[in-house]
Amino acid sequence: MAGIPPTCCACPAFQDNLCHIFTEATFANALQDTAVDDHFAPARRLIWRAGETLERVPVICQGWAATSATLSDGRRQILSFLLPGDLVSAALIFEPVSQSSVDAVTDLRYRAFPRAELKQALGRTPDLLAIVSRISADENARAERLAIDLGRRGAAARIASLILALAERLRRRGMMPDKTMDFPLRQHHIADAVGLTVVHVGNVLAEFRRAGLLEINERSLTLADQPGLSRIAAEL
Amino acid sequence: MAGIPPTCCACPAFQDNLCHIFTEATFANALQDTAVDDHFAPARRLIWRAGETLERVPVICQGWAATSATLSDGRRQILSFLLPGDLVSAALIFEPVSQSSVDAVTDLRYRAFPRAELKQALGRTPDLLAIVSRISADENARAERLAIDLGRRGAAARIASLILALAERLRRRGMMPDKTMDFPLRQHHIADAVGLTVVHVGNVLAEFRRAGLLEINERSLTLADQPGLSRIAAEL
DNA sequence: CGTGAGCTTGACTTGTTTCAACCAACGTGG
DNA sequence: CCACGTTGGTTGAAACAAGTCAAGCTCACG
Numbered sequence: 001m002a003g004i005p006p007t008c009c010a011c012p013a014f015q016d017n018l019c020h021i022f023t024e025a026t027f028a029n030a031l032q033d034t035a036v037d038d039h040f041a042p043a044r045r046l047i048w049r050a051g052e053t054l055e056r057v058p059v060i061c062q063g064w065a066a067t068s069a070t071l072s073d074g075r076r077q078i079l080s081f082l083l084p085g086d087l088v089s090a091a092l093i094f095e096p097v098s099q100s101s102v103d104a105v106t107d108l109r110y111r112a113f114p115r116a117e118l119k120q121a122l123g124r125t126p127d128l129l130a131i132v133s134r135i136s137a138d139e140n141a142r143a144e145r146l147a148i149d150l151g152r153r154g155a156a157a158r159i160a161s162l163i164l165a166l167a168e169r170l171r172r173r174g175m176m177p178d179k180t181m182d183f184p185l186r187q188h189h190i191a192d193a194v195g196l197t198v199v200h201v202g203n204v205l206a207e208f209r210r211a212g213l214l215e216i217n218e219r220s221l222t223l224a225d226q227p228g229l230s231r232i233a234a235e236l
Numbered sequence: 237m238a239g240i241p242p243t244c245c246a247c248p249a250f251q252d253n254l255c256h257i258f259t260e261a262t263f264a265n266a267l268q269d270t271a272v273d274d275h276f277a278p279a280r281r282l283i284w285r286a287g288e289t290l291e292r293v294p295v296i297c298q299g300w301a302a303t304s305a306t307l308s309d310g311r312r313q314i315l316s317f318l319l320p321g322d323l324v325s326a327a328l329i330f331e332p333v334s335q336s337s338v339d340a341v342t343d344l345r346y347r348a349f350p351r352a353e354l355k356q357a358l359g360r361t362p363d364l365l366a367i368v369s370r371i372s373a374d375e376n377a378r379a380e381r382l383a384i385d386l387g388r389r390g391a392a393a394r395i396a397s398l399i400l401a402l403a404e405r406l407r408r409r410g411m412m413p414d415k416t417m418d419f420p421l422r423q424h425h426i427a428d429a430v431g432l433t434v435v436h437v438g439n440v441l442a443e444f445r446r447a448g449l450l451e452i453n454e455r456s457l458t459l460a461d462q463p464g465l466s467r468i469a470a471e472l
Numbered sequence: 473c474g475t476g477a478g479c480t481t482g483a484c485t486t487g488t489t490t491c492a493a494c495c496a497a498c499g500t501g502g
Numbered sequence: 503c504c505a506c507g508t509t510g511g512t513t514g515a516a517a518c519a520a521g522t523c524a525a526g527c528t529c530a531c532g
């Protein structure tokens with residue numbers, strides 16, 4: 001795993017196996033750069049529908065995406081946001097059929113790896129298996145955490161929690177050096193992620209702003225009072 | 237995987253790799269019955285707390301259990317119910333520290349397998365790796381489904397959904413031949429599983445009973461009108 | 473016989489949704 | 503250059519779903 005190949009997300013902490021950082025680099029390494037292919041998608045475009053078959057395993061390179069499920073009546077639940085370096089889903093390494101839809105939040109660049117080669121590499125390289133199992137456990141932990149939030153916490157706690165989690169993930173990959181982060185999410189993204197209405201999300205965010213907890217302008221978010229936000233997220 | 241060893245859950249359909257059935261048998265096989273040990277726990281007992289370290293990987297043999305997370309203020313979210321044959325968590329094969337608490341719903345028998353041997357077997361046996369990845373994907377799908385239910389569906393739909401899912405899982409392992417199933421859950425289990433209050437769950441169940449959708453008495457539940465329940469679960 | 477766990481019911485409160493109107497920013501085509 | 507539709511955000515009032523509080527009940531268990 002030594003010798004980082006040129007990669008699209010320039011992260012400092014390659015050794016950090018606690019997050020998904022550098023999956024792309026790792027994969028490219030394991031596959032010795034055979035047969036990868038790049039793709040682009042503009043913001044707001046749906047990339048795959050749930051149930052579609054993907055012959056290749058995609059990894060996000062640039063931009064944000066969201067995985068979601070849509071109910072018959074149009075209500076939507078976002079299950080996770082994908083940041084640069086994220087594997088779209090560990091399950092896709094083993095099963096070609098996508099369980100959820102994926103759409104681009106911002107303009108997006110992603111790279112797709114051939115599944116067969118990946119599975120082989122998995123048998124060859126115990127390190128890679130460890131990483132994939134880690135990623136998989138991580139995905140699961142995130143899904144369970146979401147269920148806990150949606151089941152047992154109020155609107156403010158959910159929203160604060162989401163923002164802090166995103167900040168933390170960005171920090172881990174060196175994309176948030178100070179208190180300000182890129183924040184391409186619209187209110188409807190947040191609403192669909194935390195299981196609330198756009199209107200209500202707007203109200204809570206306005207409340208946060210009034211309380212001096214955060215500032216949002218032009219696609220960037222500043223954590224003006226992180227301890228305060230954390231307190232709300234904990235909802236003691 | 238041929239040659240089913242004597243096992244505690246006597247399921248008919250061994251080939252069904254869509255569910256967790258026979259994990260115990262599979263594991264015992266892969267490990268050639270070395271160093272398994274059995275445990276018992278009475279109903280209502282907490283078995284592990286979240287964060288505890290488990291040196292062995294547990295599989296449910298008899299009875300029902302629940303994995304849950306508890307918030308600082310005492311609110312609880314049940315993340316999954318464990319039925320006979322279920323691996324408690326695929327993540328435990330790789331990481332010894334449990335992410336959630338587990339408690340016994342009924343009197344419980346479970347069996348614990350040594351992690352090291354299990355991991356070795358995983359390298360040796362590609363079949364076993366396939367099974368484990370399948371189980372892991374399944375767990376994740378269930379967690380995501382829970383998030384969707386909690387985030388975007390009403391009380392009745394969530395409860396109907398839970399009951400139907402349990403019925404389906406029991407059917408798969410041959411534990412529900414007709415319209416009636418063992419149902420050891422208390423209303424507070426259901427409440428914690430679907431993110432509602434005990435009172436509200438009681439009301440909805442009463443409503444279901446009045447509408448002739450189901451009957452519950454003495455720890456058994458009869459699906460009097462499954463199509464009706466499914467309609468409510470779909471919440472068209 | 474008493475105690476605690478579990479279920480049911482009713483009145484009231486709270487959090488969230490729904491509906492609606494309005495405004496600002498932006499891109500597109502006439 | 504302006505007119506226009508689309509997308510996103512804000513605010514307020516009314517409707518609704520679910521939570522809280524409280525009481526009374528059964529049943530199992532010691």
